[in-house]
Amino acid sequence: MAESDAGADQLAGGDGPPPGGGGAGEVSAVTGHSTGTPESHPMRAILPVWLLVSIAGDLLFWFLAGPHIPPGRMTSSAGGAVFDFNVLFVIAWPVVFGVWSYMAYALWHWRASRVPNDPVAGPYSRGHLGVQTAWIVVSTCIVIGVFIFGTVELVVPSGAGSAEGPDPIWTPSSHTVLPIQVIGQQWKWTYRYPTFGGFETTSLVIPDHTTIAFHVTSLDVIHDFWAYQLGVKADANPQQDNVAYTTTEEMGSFVVRCDELCGLWHGAMFNYGRVISKSAFAAWAKRTKAQLAANTKYLPPFQWTYVPDANGADGGYYPDNVDPYSKVEIYGAQKVKL
Numbered sequence: 001m002a003e004s005d006a007g008a009d010q011l012a013g014g015d016g017p018p019p020g021g022g023g024a025g026e027v028s029a030v031t032g033h034s035t036g037t038p039e040s041h042p043m044r045a046i047l048p049v050w051l052l053v054s055i056a057g058d059l060l061f062w063f064l065a066g067p068h069i070p071p072g073r074m075t076s077s078a079g080g081a082v083f084d085f086n087v088l089f090v091i092a093w094p095v096v097f098g099v100w101s102y103m104a105y106a107l108w109h110w111r112a113s114r115v116p117n118d119p120v121a122g123p124y125s126r127g128h129l130g131v132q133t134a135w136i137v138v139s140t141c142i143v144i145g146v147f148i149f150g151t152v153e154l155v156v157p158s159g160a161g162s163a164e165g166p167d168p169i170w171t172p173s174s175h176t177v178l179p180i181q182v183i184g185q186q187w188k189w190t191y192r193y194p195t196f197g198g199f200e201t202t203s204l205v206i207p208d209h210t211t212i213a214f215h216v217t218s219l220d221v222i223h224d225f226w227a228y229q230l231g232v233k234a235d236a237n238p239q240q241d242n243v244a245y246t247t248t249e250e251m252g253s254f255v256v257r258c259d260e261l262c263g264l265w266h267g268a269m270f271n272y273g274r275v276i277s278k279s280a281f282a283a284w285a286k287r288t289k290a291q292l293a294a295n296t297k298y299l300p301p302f303q304w305t306y307v308p309d310a311n312g313a314d315g316g317y318y319p320d321n322v323d324p325y326s327k328v329e330i331y332g333a334q335k336v337k338l
């Protein structure tokens with residue numbers, strides 16, 4: 001901005017050479033106003049246009065695109081991510097459009113063909129107090145505002161769907177939190193339900209309108225539990241209980257992927273999950289607990305973390321006398337013949 005003001009001053013008869021054929025009486029093609037004095041700088045005439053396009057763009061985005069921004073609103077953390085993105089867009093758009101406007105003005109105003117014999121470099125600008133003050137004040141307000149907004153948005157939804165380690169700083173206000181253990185291993189995800197006897201499944205089923213505490217861990221290398229539609233992402237580290245909270249708000253299905261390069265079949269390390277009604281979940285949990293009872297007894301007792309090598313040669317999680325690829329195993333996978 002400062003540069004443009006000084007530039008206009010110079011073009012209007014300051015130290016610089018007169019613009020080609022124009023001089024003090026130059027008429028701006030952008031605004032139709034004279035650039036003869038600093039008060040009538042074309043950028044001032046662009047301000048109302050900038051304001052109008054900024055407000056219109058923000059409103060159109062908020063009401064037309066905003067509700068459809070991924071990852072949707074299946075959980076508090078997904079909805080929070082959408083809200084945060086939309087607010088940041090609304091803040092960013094006037095800045096982006098302001099930069100574009102000035103760039104368009106600069107490209108037009110200082111184009112080579114307009115002043116054929118002039119050096120390409122524009123004039124220097126120094127000492128415009130108003131522009132400098134506005135620049136610092138506006139920049140500071142935006143940065144501090146975004147900092148406060150970001151901090152509040154991180155704290156209020158109990159960590160915003162991100163993992164907080166074994167001892168979370170921010171815990172949910174809800175007193176009924178359903179703990180679900182997420183276990184990563186090369187190369188699959190499984191889920192244990194400690195409040196239902198510790199059975200283990202290969203798809204993640206969770207009840208609607210419930211605060212969930214995901215306890216994410218790994219049996220081998222570092223994986224990353226990424227349930228995109230839930231807005232939850234947490235590293236799965238061996239012998240670490242990494243806690244991530246979220247509250248379900250809509251029913252639907254979602255994908256769980258590994259988001260940490262973890263070996264040859266990392267790309268195939270995904271499965272699916274569903275958010276179902278509370279009553280359907282209660283029935284599902286009761287039914288699944290009974291169905292998997294024969295498998296559950298072979299699992300190690302539920303713990304927040306596991307020490308794979310302490311238990312045996314088959315990767316440790318399963319007892320030595322149980323082949324994890326046998327028929328009693330719940331995954332349905334076939335043992336690879338080497």
Ligand SMILES: [Cu+2]
Pocket residue numbers: 184185187222223224258259260261262266269
């Ligand atoms: Cu992985």
